[in-house]
Amino acid sequence: MDKKAIKILLKTIKTAQDESLSDWFYWDHYMQYITRENFEYAKKHGVMYEQENINHDEICRRIEAAVTKIEKQDVVNAFLYSLSTRQLEYRSFLSSYCIAKSLAEHSFTPSPAPNEGICAVCELHTYEFEEPIEFNTINYFKYKDGSCFDSLIQILFDLEQFPKLPVVKPCENDDKILKELKTIIETSEPGDRVSQLKK
Numbered sequence: 712m713d714k715k716a717i718k719i720l721l722k723t724i725k726t727a728q729d730e731s732l733s734d735w736f737y738w739d740h741y742m743q744y745i746t747r748e749n750f751e752y753a754k755k756h757g758v759m760y761e762q763e764n765i766n767h768d769e770i771c772r773r774i775e776a777a778v779t780k781i782e783k784q785d786v787v788n789a790f791l792y793s794l795s796t797r798q799l800e801y802r803s804f805l806s807s808y809c810i811a812k813s814l815a816e817h818s819f820t821p822s823p824a825p826n827e828g829i830c831a832v833c834e835l836h837t838y839e840f841e842e843p844i845e846f847n848t849i850n851y852f853k854y855k856d857g858s859c860f861d862s863l864i865q866i867l868f869d870l871e872q873f874p875k876l877p878v879v880k881p882c883e884n885d886d887k888i889l890k891e892l893k894t895i896i897e898t899s900e901p902g903d904r905v906s907q908l909k910k
């Protein structure tokens with residue numbers, strides 16, 4: 712992906728965070744910190760996006776369409792590749808793929824009162840898709856932290872991103888790191904916490 716476009720995304724969101732911890736993730740807030748020219752540049756390179764109106768059922772349909780176009784081995788390769796290269800944007804595709812594969816096709820199904828605004832099947836809240844949806848903060852976390860996602864909106868974005876990134880193949884070093892990770896997990900104590908595992 713284009714390095715300058717990624718830099719524009721990271722800098723815009725970081726500046727918004729520095730300016731307001733409570734509002735930075737709102738479109739109207741972070742868009743104050745980017746020029747139209749830079750936004751168009753990042754958009755052209757598939758790193759930043761306009762907002763979109765997508766309802767619950769459309770989100771499910773698009774996830775289904777996106778996941779059928781992806782080969783499992785390719786997302787496995789992407790995850791492995793992220794281990795040695797630290798190209799963190801490749802890390803979350805595997806988990807998004809697994810969640811999408813196990814997602815039951817459904818229409819919005821209100822939960823029992825007083826939670827009618829939450830889908831009983833996928834837990835998406837109506838407030839998440841009533842307003843136009845923005846994807847730039849999701850992409851920010853992909854590049855910055857390699858975050859894995861659990862909301863269907865994030866998963867949709869992730870899976871629609873996958874075909875836009877160059878295809879990657881893991882190297883021997885990735886296999887070695889994976890084996891080491893497995894050994895650490897298998898030899899950890901039952902009471903060990905995630906933070907200990909991470910170290």
Ligand SMILES: [Zn+2]
Pocket residue numbers: 767817818819820830831832833834835
């Ligand atoms: Zn649902």
